[in-house]
């Protein structure tokens with residue numbers, strides 16, 4: 001089993017979503033001692049945004065790219081290769097201003113590549129990243145689960161399904177900014193969810 005852990009908090013050492021993602025990985029490794037682990041920390045090593053130069057590089061045929069363009073595309077290629085090699089992907093996802101962090105959006109922009117991770121057919125899009133199991137540890141200051149204000153879960157479900165990843169489990173740690181009691185309860189609840197989801 002190849003596990004890919006993707007941390008998307010801007011915080012390195014104090015990130016609650018990274019801690020929960022790590023807890024999920026620990027639990028997976030306990031039941032799969034031979035599993036390999038790759039950690040992609042998008043806070044410590046931010047991926048560049050999809051700007052005009054990056055778009056131009058991507059839309060230039062490989063044999064016509066300048067060295068800078070080839071280097072830029074290679075950064076995205078590395079993330080795609082990590083994703084393709086993984087059997088299980090564990091995301092740590094903080095809520096920032098009602099959405100995912102820019103770091104995670106940049107990762108999504110890097111790995112969504114036509115002809116590689118999805119393709120269009122006459123029947124619509126087909127995801128090419130198949131057979132993966134995905135866990136997402138969500139951390140939020142407030143409470144959004146199962147409300148229209150939770151824009152993260154539908155967004156991530158859409159992105160993952162578009163790419164072919166339909167086996168997705170969300171673990172929620174909510175109310176983390178609502179006082180120490182609420183925070184403790186949220187973290188304990190997240191631990192129970194991890195146990196429940198991974199025991200299944």
Ligand SMILES: Cc1cc2nc3c(=O)[nH]c(=O)nc-3n(C[C@H](O)[C@H](O)[C@H](O)COP(=O)(O)O)c2cc1C
Pocket residue numbers: 009010011014015016017018093094095096097098099139140141142143176177
């Ligand atoms: C820049 C920023 C924006 C945030 N926006 C929201 C928000 O829109 N809704 C919310 O519930 N919490 C929000 N929070 C609180 C975080 O979701 C919460 O602290 C979470 O635990 C952060 O995860 P992390 O420790 O992995 O970075 C925000 C925090 C930061 C730093």
